[in-house]
Amino acid sequence: MKKSLTGFAVLAGFLAVAWPLHAKTLNLAYDADPVSLDIHEQLSGGTLQLSHMVCDPLIRWNQELGFDPRVASSWERLDETTVRFHLRQGVKFHSGREMTAEDVKFTFDRLKASEDFKGIFVNFSDAVVVDDHTVDLVTINPYPLVEHTATYIFPLDREFFSGNDERGRDKAEIVKHGDSFASTNISCTGPYTVSSREQGVKVVFDRFADYWDTDSPGNVNQIIFTPIKEGPTRVAALLSGDIDFAAPIPPADLNRIDSSEKVDLVTMSGTRIITFQLNQKRKPELADARVRLAIVHAINNAGIVEKIMKNFGTAAAQQSPKGYLGYNASLQPRFDLEKARALMAEAGHADGFSVTMMAPNNRYVNDAKIAEAVAGMLAKINIQVDLTTMPKAQYWPKFDERAADIMMIGWHSDTEDSANFTEFLAMTPDEETGYGQYNSGNYSNSEVDRLVLDSAKETDPAMRAVMLQRVEQILHDEAAFVPLHWQDRAWAARKGVHIDQVVNVMNFPYLGDLVMD
Amino acid sequence: MLAFLIRRLGQALVVMLVISFLSFSIQDELGDPLRELVGQSVSEETREKLRDEMGLNDPFLVQYWRFLGNAVRGDLGTSYFFKRPALEVILGKLPATIDLVIAATFWILLFSIPVGVFAAIRPDHWFSRVAMGLSILGISIPVFLTAIFLIYLFAVELGWLPSYGRGDTRMLFGGWETSLLTRDGLRHIFLPSISLASVILPLFVRMIRSEMMEVLEAEYIKFAWAKGLRKRRIWMLHAFKNTLLPVITVGGVQLGIMVAYTILTETVFQWPGMGFMFLEAIHRVDTPLIVAYLIVVGLIFVVTNTVVDIIYGLVNPMVNITGQRNEP
Numbered sequence: 001m002k003k004s005l006t007g008f009a010v011l012a013g014f015l016a017v018a019w020p021l022h023a024k025t026l027n028l029a030y031d032a033d034p035v036s037l038d039i040h041e042q043l044s045g046g047t048l049q050l051s052h053m054v055c056d057p058l059i060r061w062n063q064e065l066g067f068d069p070r071v072a073s074s075w076e077r078l079d080e081t082t083v084r085f086h087l088r089q090g091v092k093f094h095s096g097r098e099m100t101a102e103d104v105k106f107t108f109d110r111l112k113a114s115e116d117f118k119g120i121f122v123n124f125s126d127a128v129v130v131d132d133h134t135v136d137l138v139t140i141n142p143y144p145l146v147e148h149t150a151t152y153i154f155p156l157d158r159e160f161f162s163g164n165d166e167r168g169r170d171k172a173e174i175v176k177h178g179d180s181f182a183s184t185n186i187s188c189t190g191p192y193t194v195s196s197r198e199q200g201v202k203v204v205f206d207r208f209a210d211y212w213d214t215d216s217p218g219n220v221n222q223i224i225f226t227p228i229k230e231g232p233t234r235v236a237a238l239l240s241g242d243i244d245f246a247a248p249i250p251p252a253d254l255n256r257i258d259s260s261e262k263v264d265l266v267t268m269s270g271t272r273i274i275t276f277q278l279n280q281k282r283k284p285e286l287a288d289a290r291v292r293l294a295i296v297h298a299i300n301n302a303g304i305v306e307k308i309m310k311n312f313g314t315a316a317a318q319q320s321p322k323g324y325l326g327y328n329a330s331l332q333p334r335f336d337l338e339k340a341r342a343l344m345a346e347a348g349h350a351d352g353f354s355v356t357m358m359a360p361n362n363r364y365v366n367d368a369k370i371a372e373a374v375a376g377m378l379a380k381i382n383i384q385v386d387l388t389t390m391p392k393a394q395y396w397p398k399f400d401e402r403a404a405d406i407m408m409i410g411w412h413s414d415t416e417d418s419a420n421f422t423e424f425l426a427m428t429p430d431e432e433t434g435y436g437q438y439n440s441g442n443y444s445n446s447e448v449d450r451l452v453l454d455s456a457k458e459t460d461p462a463m464r465a466v467m468l469q470r471v472e473q474i475l476h477d478e479a480a481f482v483p484l485h486w487q488d489r490a491w492a493a494r495k496g497v498h499i500d501q502v503v504n505v506m507n508f509p510y511l512g513d514l515v516m517d
Numbered sequence: 518m519l520a521f522l523i524r525r526l527g528q529a530l531v532v533m534l535v536i537s538f539l540s541f542s543i544q545d546e547l548g549d550p551l552r553e554l555v556g557q558s559v560s561e562e563t564r565e566k567l568r569d570e571m572g573l574n575d576p577f578l579v580q581y582w583r584f585l586g587n588a589v590r591g592d593l594g595t596s597y598f599f600k601r602p603a604l605e606v607i608l609g610k611l612p613a614t615i616d617l618v619i620a621a622t623f624w625i626l627l628f629s630i631p632v633g634v635f636a637a638i639r640p641d642h643w644f645s646r647v648a649m650g651l652s653i654l655g656i657s658i659p660v661f662l663t664a665i666f667l668i669y670l671f672a673v674e675l676g677w678l679p680s681y682g683r684g685d686t687r688m689l690f691g692g693w694e695t696s697l698l699t700r701d702g703l704r705h706i707f708l709p710s711i712s713l714a715s716v717i718l719p720l721f722v723r724m725i726r727s728e729m730m731e732v733l734e735a736e737y738i739k740f741a742w743a744k745g746l747r748k749r750r751i752w753m754l755h756a757f758k759n760t761l762l763p764v765i766t767v768g769g770v771q772l773g774i775m776v777a778y779t780i781l782t783e784t785v786f787q788w789p790g791m792g793f794m795f796l797e798a799i800h801r802v803d804t805p806l807i808v809a810y811l812i813v814v815g816l817i818f819v820v821t822n823t824v825v826d827i828i829y830g831l832v833n834p835m836v837n838i839t840g841q842r843n844e845p
Binding site: 201240242397424 | 532546548549551552555556557558560561562563567595598599600601614633665668669672673676679680681682784785786787789794797799800801802
């Protein structure tokens, strides 16, 4: 009897070891699936999530906002404008070909031709192939964000995308609207291949047998990805066990998930800043810095985070989240109603005035509720707010028109760098250069402009930090905009799916490294 | 009969023309499709260029005329998101929606007739009172609330049924993927079909009840009682059959309305049908798909109404749908 029990134990132990190698299927649900398999077609979270599953970048962000080598094993700066990347040997594409520096160059050129991605590569002049496994990225001016940008280079299979397909289309062509070869076919170096895809319904990924990263702890063989748009449905699917890993988690469900014994919740302070912009052109009163300061002092953003966001966010006093180079630790939220009233009186507006305000109602977490709360807070300093909220599809055209005196905008820096916030949100709007494209407040300060432009050529991180923190200080002192909070991020998974190791603040979980019990 | 069908076809064309014009004229209010197609940091200049390429900057009538020209050839435009012809996308999603409607209709027929008839015959019975009370509740509770409640009860708490999706499907007639023929598919369709039925079923119960009560008061029923016919024969043959006439008319219209309710049901259950697709299309400002969906649904309405009229003619010989005069 004892012997047979031992035998059973051995068998069970054997199964426990052998089983994971064969069938580990992860049922995954995000709120949306990528619009295309062409990873250069649209710059969006969905595309980058896909990129990290099917491809590998030269280098990638880690949880501490540092860089980890991927298909580039090391890199070094040669001079002010050149950074050399050494590629790994034996990295295989899904087609079976070995990756070389030519593929990196092909990918770089394609990125520079992509409408969505070329903005990120605007400071780069060329990718120079030195030998099969060495490539130099050359910038036009000295540029500090070469590594940041290299996280966007996921080498594509040059030969797979060369020539024409059976319908006579150039395989490498990027088509924004309509059908292209690349939008439904991909060969890359990542941990998974796409084995079937029904757009908007289901994508099945299978582990790539010849994946180069044999050190990866990842043991998931198959991922069945279902986009579940509705938050409550996604959460219900997770709690009922139909889904193993779900994101994002709506704040209303955080408590229930956290207290559930079946699932684990992982949250992280986010990097998307939510702000209101105060239009100085439309509303002359807002051109007075004292009025803008009064508004910032009247808004209890810590209260918004606590009551509306259910602590699912961090109250902000600047654009840069902690960990970014420009994060200025001395800046703190400054809710003070007395001071706000005094400032209004000083500016000659003790009796207040009325403004129009617009906000989306399905873009950011609780966006419409936040706008309502802010409108209520401004009433306390006699600013009467006429608020309109609308779905994002209608909101963005309104935002482009600058259709209200106060408009909401959230921003995440594509480069994970502080300067990007200011370039888009606070620099003097300039149609030629594209700076200030989302600066609906028309805030303009030549010192800020100069500091940001200079920081783009400064390769010494310490010097850049001084410049960018100075920018945050000025924007804070002049109340260039109303900072509200950084939205947190949340993921949840069935117990035994160790997502805490693979999620990151950029929200592209590295599923290749995911371990399931 | 042929003349009737041809006339209906003509009406259908007019309906679809009007729908296409209306949906075309509101598309500017839906938002800017470019926003969904490109990333947030793409310059306005680039967006303008793309808009030009896609013909979105042309005057309204030019765009509409181009659309009509293509529509005549069966091309309702190409979906921005799916990158395939809009009609093809919709037809691909149609089986899932029809499965759902069939399953919901099954529940409705299964419960509405016995409950409605019983409540008419025995209005004071406790069961009738409870059924009537529940039907009021059923009509008043929005379908998405019912759906979420069902999900939490049967999927999350009890864990009996899956919470979303369609499950396994089986190919039928070479192109029709149905989930009604697999065990897994039936498990998946259970909750969505009940949610969808929950709005229409109470209406049917009440309608059958009130129509039947009215018929029971009619002279010929009293005469039948006086003649000493058996209860069952009076109820089922004389009363119930005459109750069905108005029920068929309203039922046909309700079938169309059910298609509208699939939008909510499918969204909550992540059911990959065309209602869910439509709501997504609105979020993405996928205008070609929105326009094509509205036209297809318009067609469905016209077709169901036509079928109802034909059935009505068959059931009630007094009605002559072809409009021909009966010579005395």
